[in-house]
Amino acid sequence: MMNDSLWIIPALPLAGFLLNGLLGRKLGPVFVSLLGPGVVGAAFVLSIMAFNRMLQAPGLTISQTLFTWIQSGNLNVPVTLLVDRLSGLYLLIITGIGFVIHLFAVGYMRGEAGFWRFFAYLNLFIFFMLILVMASSLLLLFVGWEGVGLCSYLLIGYYFEKDSAAAAAKKAFVVNRIGDFGFIVASLMLFWLFGTLEMAGINQQASVVLGAGSLMVTTVTLLLFVGAAGKSAQIPLYVWLPDAMEGPTPVSALIHAATMVTAGLYLLARMSHLFVLSPATLAVVAAVGAATALFSATIALAQNDIKRVLAYSTCSQLGYMFLAMGVGAFGAGVFHVMTHAFFKALLFLAAGSVITALHHEQDMRKMGGLAKKMPITGFTFLIGALAISGFPLIFSGFFSKDEILWQAFSSPAGSTLLWLVGLITAVLTAFYMFRAVGMAFFGASRLEHPEHVHESPWVMTLPLMILAFLSVTGGWLGIPHSLGGGLGITNRMEHYFEGFFAQVPAGAGHGDTGTELGLMALTTVLALGAMALGYRMFTVNRERALAWDQTDPMVWKVLRNKYYVDELYNLVVWRPLHWVSDKVLWKTVDVKGIDGTVNGAARAARGMGWVLRLAQNGMIEIYAVSMVAGAVLVVGYLVFLTE
Amino acid sequence: MIPLGHILILSGLLFSIGVAGVILRRNAIVVFLNIELMLNGVNLAFIGFATRMDSMVGVIFVFFVLVVAAAEAVVGLAIMLEIFRNKETLSVDEINLLKW
Numbered sequence: 001m002m003n004d005s006l007w008i009i010p011a012l013p014l015a016g017f018l019l020n021g022l023l024g025r026k027l028g029p030v031f032v033s034l035l036g037p038g039v040v041g042a043a044f045v046l047s048i049m050a051f052n053r054m055l056q057a058p059g060l061t062i063s064q065t066l067f068t069w070i071q072s073g074n075l076n077v078p079v080t081l082l083v084d085r086l087s088g089l090y091l092l093i094i095t096g097i098g099f100v101i102h103l104f105a106v107g108y109m110r111g112e113a114g115f116w117r118f119f120a121y122l123n124l125f126i127f128f129m130l131i132l133v134m135a136s137s138l139l140l141l142f143v144g145w146e147g148v149g150l151c152s153y154l155l156i157g158y159y160f161e162k163d164s165a166a167a168a169a170k171k172a173f174v175v176n177r178i179g180d181f182g183f184i185v186a187s188l189m190l191f192w193l194f195g196t197l198e199m200a201g202i203n204q205q206a207s208v209v210l211g212a213g214s215l216m217v218t219t220v221t222l223l224l225f226v227g228a229a230g231k232s233a234q235i236p237l238y239v240w241l242p243d244a245m246e247g248p249t250p251v252s253a254l255i256h257a258a259t260m261v262t263a264g265l266y267l268l269a270r271m272s273h274l275f276v277l278s279p280a281t282l283a284v285v286a287a288v289g290a291a292t293a294l295f296s297a298t299i300a301l302a303q304n305d306i307k308r309v310l311a312y313s314t315c316s317q318l319g320y321m322f323l324a325m326g327v328g329a330f331g332a333g334v335f336h337v338m339t340h341a342f343f344k345a346l347l348f349l350a351a352g353s354v355i356t357a358l359h360h361e362q363d364m365r366k367m368g369g370l371a372k373k374m375p376i377t378g379f380t381f382l383i384g385a386l387a388i389s390g391f392p393l394i395f396s397g398f399f400s401k402d403e404i405l406w407q408a409f410s411s412p413a414g415s416t417l418l419w420l421v422g423l424i425t426a427v428l429t430a431f432y433m434f435r436a437v438g439m440a441f442f443g444a445s446r447l448e449h450p451e452h453v454h455e456s457p458w459v460m461t462l463p464l465m466i467l468a469f470l471s472v473t474g475g476w477l478g479i480p481h482s483l484g485g486g487l488g489i490t491n492r493m494e495h496y497f498e499g500f501f502a503q504v505p506a507g508a509g510h511g512d513t514g515t516e517l518g519l520m521a522l523t524t525v526l527a528l529g530a531m532a533l534g535y536r537m538f539t540v541n542r543e544r545a546l547a548w549d550q551t552d553p554m555v556w557k558v559l560r561n562k563y564y565v566d567e568l569y570n571l572v573v574w575r576p577l578h579w580v581s582d583k584v585l586w587k588t589v590d591v592k593g594i595d596g597t598v599n600g601a602a603r604a605a606r607g608m609g610w611v612l613r614l615a616q617n618g619m620i621e622i623y624a625v626s627m628v629a630g631a632v633l634v635v636g637y638l639v640f641l642t643e
Numbered sequence: 644m645i646p647l648g649h650i651l652i653l654s655g656l657l658f659s660i661g662v663a664g665v666i667l668r669r670n671a672i673v674v675f676l677n678i679e680l681m682l683n684g685v686n687l688a689f690i691g692f693a694t695r696m697d698s699m700v701g702v703i704f705v706f707f708v709l710v711v712a713a714a715e716a717v718v719g720l721a722i723m724l725e726i727f728r729n730k731e732t733l734s735v736d737e738i739n740l741l742k743w
Contacts (some may be wrong), residue, residue, distance in 0.1 A: 620739075
């Protein structure tokens, strides 16, 4: 594959969007279900080819400039597609997992009236996501950035006739706009500082143009982080993600677990040379990440909707990734992005399979014992849960999460406190995941119509099996030295990203292999204990746990209601804003000010006309006299007042 | 040779009589005649200046004025004919349609 055919990768999903969108309704669901996943699958094949070429290319980078988009003064924005180690990995994740999810959606969305519309949106989403990661300049990246925001709005609001879905879509859009504000301002500042929007150039010049730790670099990176936090659902902009579960389940898997929310992390990883210049920003990133991880994990403990558990767990895992990047471990963060994409897509799709089988029942209290009815779904969900909980030595989540915890502990930018928060989160994660596993798949059945529940068709279970395989093996790419070193296994992930990301300034990093293994063992033991506890509490002692749940103890109630953050936002942000918009902006400024001015101008013109028309009385003599008088005045002026 | 001043006074008188007639008379045809009088007053001034300055420009201008006046007479009389057919009068007091 030649460099000059990189454009085909994003062009395929775009073509899929256009064909599905324009012709899909006429040509019917068979056509759509072939074309929708087909274009993404083809893009995946091309991505693999591009990835291999990139690995052999000098500088491990290939790019293609399509055309000059903007040329004005010293602003020059070419549309350049770029595949390097970071975007190459993202390409594989997006198209690969995207394809699997498209496949699943064929089964999940069967019989929906908007089948073609759904696949058109999904294809469009993949297109924008590819633009986002392949862009070489911040401006083109922003196109993809906004595009995925748009698609997420369309897909969350897919069931737009439902009020809650429409509201969730709007919420996602508006909250993302807040983040975009940070992104735009940061882009403008970067252009002002560097005279270019090319990210490679900015990274290269970063330490020359900006002093390490200067106020400017801190401001810029914090603004970029605001953008990233909006897209990647971090405190305080995380509120849209759990509500986004209103969309169909494949959407949750694709957008809100595996790909779109990782865009913020992509931005941080991409601009790593800028971020390491500001220790203050890194500290903020790590703190926000750790806080989000812990905060969302506690909320997930008390949710009974299976998708909401997964949604909060996504927030929490994203917090982990930000924690990694905040301590300067960009590679570990991206590694977790990858493994998380595998197992979170798996968990969401398995949940989707359950939801279809139960005719859109999402309350875990009404499930139970499903593993017997749906063995493949149950087994793969279990694998996903083991992966996310970090079951040792086999599952991918163990390796990536452990890497992050170790980095949080040992990196010069890390601290014991960050590590401890990460550890607690890991334990909570193990607990709530196995609470979900126990409630939904094991123990006594609490189904209303157990005889109607069947395993899903192959088009849905095949994606589950593929993702389950990846959830297990994906982590083997990053086996840490402390474990694999003795056996001659290299950490391929570390090797892969060698020299790609910026390094935090070396400092008092601490910890040796012994400590690493010790901490690893501690995390593992605690996580295993939490898994066992969660499982036991909600299978064997389920009735007691649910009875306790019914009594609604204080702490539980706060968690169930998500710390009343939505209510708080409602009170602090929404109500004042609504009041100002309604009473001040609408009824005063608009109605009285703007409308008043416009109507006033019209009234003034009419009034003047009313006065002037008195002169038009139809008497020709009067007209003639006026004319003569005017002529006399003009002549008089010319004769007497000019030289 | 008649002095230019006399010619201009005559021209001014003709023009003023025309203006007064246009403003004061009621009959549309008389008003029209008065307009012709004004035009001819101006023509006289043109001729006077042309003779004095020994230039053909003024003479040519007079021809233009005559042609335009002839065209105007055609249009004007046609309008008046139509008005008379409709309103049975040519008194400008009663032809006051030119208003809001």
